Amino acid sequence: MLRRLYRCALRLHPRGFRRRFGDEMLSIFDHEQAGLAAFRLLLDGLVSLTRQWTLRQEFWRELPANQALQPTPIGVPSFSTIDPFRPRSAAVVPGALLSIALFCATCFAIRYSWIHVLHVHIPEVQFERSRWVPPSAGVSASSREDSVSPIEKGQSSPAISITSHSPLSQQPVVPAATVGTRGTPVPKKFSIESKVPSQTIPVTSTATAKSVIGAEARSAAADAPLDAAEREQVIQGAIRNLRRYYIDPPMSQTMAESLRRHAENGDDDEATQGETFAKLLTMQLRAVSHDQHLSVIYNQSAIPEGVTRPTPEAIAQYRQEMERTNCTLEKVETLPHNVGYVKLNSFPDLQLCQPKIAAAMASLNGADAIIFDLRDNHGGSPGMVAFVASYLFDHPTHLDDFYNRSENSTLQSWTLSPIQGNKLADKPVLVLTSAETFSGAEEFAYDLKMLKRATLVGETTAGGAHMVRHRRINEHFSIGVPDTRPINPVSRSNWEGTGVTPDVSVRAAEALRTAESLAETMLQK
Amino acid sequence: MADDHHFLPLSPAALHILLSLAGEDMHGYAIMQEIARQSGGQYKMGPGTLYDNLQRLMDREWVEDLGQRAGDEDPRRRYYRLTLSGRGVLEAETARLAGVVREARSRLQSTRPSLRKPRRA
Numbered sequence: 221m222l223r224r225l226y227r228c229a230l231r232l233h234p235r236g237f238r239r240r241f242g243d244e245m246l247s248i249f250d251h252e253q254a255g256l257a258a259f260r261l262l263l264d265g266l267v268s269l270t271r272q273w274t275l276r277q278e279f280w281r282e283l284p285a286n287q288a289l290q291p292t293p294i295g296v297p298s299f300s301t302i303d304p305f306r307p308r309s310a311a312v313v314p315g316a317l318l319s320i321a322l323f324c325a326t327c328f329a330i331r332y333s334w335i336h337v338l339h340v341h342i343p344e345v346q347f348e349r350s351r352w353v354p355p356s357a358g359v360s361a362s363s364r365e366d367s368v369s370p371i372e373k374g375q376s377s378p379a380i381s382i383t384s385h386s387p388l389s390q391q392p393v394v395p396a397a398t399v400g401t402r403g404t405p406v407p408k409k410f411s412i413e414s415k416v417p418s419q420t421i422p423v424t425s426t427a428t429a430k431s432v433i434g435a436e437a438r439s440a441a442a443d444a445p446l447d448a449a450e451r452e453q454v455i456q457g458a459i460r461n462l463r464r465y466y467i468d469p470p471m472s473q474t475m476a477e478s479l480r481r482h483a484e485n486g487d488d489d490e491a492t493q494g495e496t497f498a499k500l501l502t503m504q505l506r507a508v509s510h511d512q513h514l515s516v517i518y519n520q521s522a523i524p525e526g527v528t529r530p531t532p533e534a535i536a537q538y539r540q541e542m543e544r545t546n547c548t549l550e551k552v553e554t555l556p557h558n559v560g561y562v563k564l565n566s567f568p569d570l571q572l573c574q575p576k577i578a579a580a581m582a583s584l585n586g587a588d589a590i591i592f593d594l595r596d597n598h599g600g601s602p603g604m605v606a607f608v609a610s611y612l613f614d615h616p617t618h619l620d621d622f623y624n625r626s627e628n629s630t631l632q633s634w635t636l637s638p639i640q641g642n643k644l645a646d647k648p649v650l651v652l653t654s655a656e657t658f659s660g661a662e663e664f665a666y667d668l669k670m671l672k673r674a675t676l677v678g679e680t681t682a683g684g685a686h687m688v689r690h691r692r693i694n695e696h697f698s699i700g701v702p703d704t705r706p707i708n709p710v711s712r713s714n715w716e717g718t719g720v721t722p723d724v725s726v727r728a729a730e731a732l733r734t735a736e737s738l739a740e741t742m743l744q745k
Numbered sequence: 746m747a748d749d750h751h752f753l754p755l756s757p758a759a760l761h762i763l764l765s766l767a768g769e770d771m772h773g774y775a776i777m778q779e780i781a782r783q784s785g786g787q788y789k790m791g792p793g794t795l796y797d798n799l800q801r802l803m804d805r806e807w808v809e810d811l812g813q814r815a816g817d818e819d820p821r822r823r824y825y826r827l828t829l830s831g832r833g834v835l836e837a838e839t840a841r842l843a844g845v846v847r848e849a850r851s852r853l854q855s856t857r858p859s860l861r862k863p864r865r866a
Contacts, residue, residue, distance in 0.1 A: 248774045264791030
């Protein structure tokens with residue numbers, strides 16, 4: 221009986237061990253087979269069984285008595301290795317399991333890790349004022365801030381009336397933007413958004429608010445009247461989205477309370493037009509938070525539910541717009557003393573405009589210094605920000621982390637440096653700023669300042685750092701909720717609310733002249 | 746040979762097996778009995794441990810398998826022999842142990858008086 225058990229134990233040993241020593245072990249058992257000794261041997265056999273399977277994997281394979289190299293017939297290709305090591309066939313199973321486990325762990329880490337290292341391009345995230353998407357595109361949970369790029373600035377009458385207060389309205393603008401736009405039907409949400417330099421809107425002033433409302437009301441004559449129930453629904457929806465997604469939760473609470481208070485005081489009662497009401501809510505939100513990326517938007521056509529992409533027409537329109545404005549590159553030239561000058565009025569979509577921006581940078585490759593004029597730049601794609609910055613470094617440089625509250629994730633933005641053939645990586649850089657320089661343009665200025673790579677000349681910028689995502693409230697209303705904040709790796713902070721302060725503070729109108737003489741001085745050293 | 750020295754010190758099982766085979770070629774059962782004899786019956790190695798160690802010693806080429814011998818009372822038995830490198834390792838281990846013993850003796854002798862110092866109040 222014990223012998224049978226012992227044989228069983230021997231049979232269960234790895235094949236190599238069993239073949240080599242099985243008979244001998246049984247032979248010993250046969251010699252010792254007497255009372256207690258047999259038990260001891262059986263126990264020893266079981267221990268050996270465990271040991272061979274768990275600790276002796278290297279011997280699972282049968283070792284041939286003589287490992288002679290098999291000669292390869294002449295003409296048959298073969299590999300010769302110095303190390304006779306060959307993976308055991310038995311290692312295939314644990315190897316495969318380990319590979320699968322590692323693969324799963326990697327996938328899991330990519331999906332859920334705190335930091336995703338991404339080089340530059342952050343697909344669905346856009347700074348405000350970068351896209352020009354007509355209302356037909358819809359505004360949905362995933363669509364980005366669909367506001368006007370600076371080019372469209374002149375297109376809506378209310379915006380003109382507001383922006384005309386800005387000293388920068390005297391600045392040269394893209395010629396095309398001022399031509400023939402009056403007759404173009406401009407989507408109302410853009411006219412609301414239309415690039416109001418925050419400093420020029422006293423949002424806390426009721427008088428101004430009312431006058432703006434009046435202007436909006438005139439332009440929104442076709443809107444269906446709003447009743448109190450719908451207003452309440454919109455307010456509830458706005459509060460719900462703010463609480464859930466807004467980058468600063470305590471502030472979302474304050475804003476919610478403010479909206480409630482205004483509603484209870486009857487401040488909203490006069491807003492019977494969708495457009496007017498959206499504008500009013502936007503002002504109420506910004507008055508509390510001073511976050512210029514926040515906006516409530518009214519859409520005349522119904523906003524589809526769920527995630528929608530911009531329609532092909534919208535994309536074609538944007539493409540056409542970028543074509544018309546040369547990707548918002550207003551001017552690219554070489555100034556006296558071989559100083560390169562590029563006036564970029566947005567950071568347009570990287571995919572679409574990369575060739576044009578790259579060509580512009582290439583044309584300035586021989587410059588001894590470079591001036592970026594961002595005085596009329598209201599931001600755009602962080603990918604484009606990183607792309608343009610790539611020309612200013614000779615190695616990949618960490619620009620920013622983008623922390624998203626609702627996803628609790630952080631994306632890193634790095635430059636694509638070095639760019640082949642680029643000679644600008646060590647040339648002096650000057651960046652012109654104004655009080656209108658906003659969002660992505662501020663990122664460009666701020667990052668270069670933190671990295672001590674550029675001298676900023678001009679005015680303190682507008683102070684909008686957040687990135688915004690549009691979320692549907694109901695069929696006609698949506699809300700742009702900033703849910704992402706940049707965190708600069710040097711300062712561990714950003715420019716939200718404070719703006720980027722220039723190194724050389726001059727009026728925006730003087731900035732170019734000042735920068736030119738600064739560049740000249742730098743080059744003479 | 747020098748490469749084998751990083752295997753030192755040997756495990757007690759490996760040492761006893763090499764020691765058993767130092768005199769003559771033996772089959773497994775004889776090795777077990779020899780080990781029991783060497784240790785005065787204190788160390789009884791089971792066949793599982795024996796062949797596990799033999800497997801590794803052969804892998805290191807310290808022991809070689811001579812195969813079965815005609816005319817043996819049990820034809821299943823195989824004989825094993827200490828190789829030259831196995832002998833070298835055994836010598837190195839023996840020298841190492843001798844050093845240990847020498848060191849131990851000198852320490853014990855030098856510390857004995859103080860250990861035996863009567864402590865009476």
